[in-house]
Amino acid sequence: MSPTIRRTLEDRLKQVVQETFGVPLEVALEVPPNPDLGDFAAPIGFKLARPLKRPPQEILQELAPRVREALAPWVESVEIQRGYLNLRLSDQALQDQLTQLLADFEAWLPRVAEGRRMLIEFVSANPTGPLNVANARAASVGDTLVRVGRSLGAPVEAEYYVNDGGGQIRALEESIAWHLGERETPPQDGYLGAYLKHYAEKVRDLPYGQRARWVAEAILRDQMAELQAFGVTFDHIVYETEFHDPAEEPRDLNPHIGRRFAYTQQVLEAFRRLKVLREMEGALYLDTTVRGDDKPRVLVRSDGRPTYFLYDLAYHLYKFDRGYELLVDLWGPDHLGHVKRMKIALDLLGEGLGRPEVSGENFLVLIVQQVTLLRGGKRVRMSKRKGEYYTLHDLVQEVGVDAARFFFLLRSISTPLDFDLDLARKLSSENPVYYVQYVHARIHSLMAYAAEKGVQGSAQPSDLALLTTPEERHLLRLLSGFGDLLLDVHERHEPHRLPYALMQLAEGFHAFYQKHRIVGEDLARTRARLALARAVQRVIRHGLDLMGVRAPEKM
């Protein structure tokens, strides 16, 4: 429940500025480029200069003594440097963090204050073939966001949407017939990959028209198994056909069909009420241009079949209806053009329904950029329909779950990722993931050694006061900031910060270990250093777990 030191300091600083100058100021603490400058830097001199019409230096000189007093329990020095107020944490505060971390790790982690119920939808691959590496990247990112959120006590759930309707299912049906030799020419837009033959053989005895549904279910099961092996699970699975008209298909063939058709009708009614529906050439359009879109978007085709867009709106209304307050969707770059119209449509939907919570504001799309596979320095072209594949399964076989997940998380979401397969295979012994895992294993072995030497008893506060070398202080500082890091990952939806932070912590520990003897003559110092090592191990283990990466005890 403890707020982090950084948040505490920011709140206090804000308060002091308000009391001293009577102006509000959002204070965002930064970390100075050089540790000699302190642990935190508040760039408030520049920011106050304008509203107060006074030079930064003068402002800070007036502020510094008050800050020093207000932050006394946590901060041992406050210095003015250029336009910054540089803060140095007290040894006591850092040692207290260590004590609390070890006493009750879960309680030491910060909690997300306003618990908006969040639903993250990701992967949501078509049930027409195996998962590819783009799905793998989305799975890594989405799952880690879910885990981080939960670790901070935020109500976050994971959902998978199955596009089990529309043209691709018809194409699947045709493709199955082709694989069974019932038609000579391969269907246009068909799925010609060898994998499908295996599924097709199992439905040979089913009549044409009923096979695709069975195969889609089987593929979905296999996808889920593959994801589970990748460490990724979902709380909910929702099918597109739930939003279809139940008259479309007999329910004994499709148990999902039409269960939530009411949502589809509700969407159309809301738009009708709002008078934003347009009929042109026999098709029904949503006039998104009233909110700045380029052109109206088709909801119902001229032959009466609804589009994916309409079903997607019904689906997202269903999400809001279940009480989620923030909807996060992870989409591929090919869906980029849909973001704007979707937000507009949700705004209109909320207005039409008179429900302000249904709105584009509460709908966040994260575009997870594409993955390009390289082999021998050349692009590996992939096409589901042509049957050219490199699957999630292949990836796990080749580089393993740990390396794959770590590697995917190492890039920010918005960066296209070149995945060099030759390099990835080579990386198996050079990948940074092993650098981090090694710290965990090393500390495990260290603990065993200490036990063997008969070192007993946990560190007392007086022991921890001995942690004063630069390497020890650096580690204490990194540990104390771990909660802030998780908050950043959660609030900004930037999971790539996590592996970087763990690499930094690992680097700090390796350097510390190299330079200082941990189990030694001085028992008090030994206890203190073991406590520090145990805390590092705990944080590393937690961080790796959030990434779905194992924390081995031996390497």
Place this chain on the structure above:
RNA sequence: GCCCCCGUAGCUCAAGUGGAUAGAGCAUCGGAUUUCUAAUCCGAGGGUUGCAGGUUCGAGUCCUGCCGGGGGCGCCA
């Protein structure tokens, strides 16, 4: 043609909501271990942040234009 993403060290990428001397890994070169895991550590070289302007105390970050790469622009999903 319009919209979006990207352009940072030889390579792959970071850079905490506009902050101090732009940082890591890999690669290259040079060192370190009789004692707790060398899958480690220490050090060196390597940069006009694609180009040109602008905004301001301050720009890799924001704005405009251009160049290059990728993606999208369907009564497909």
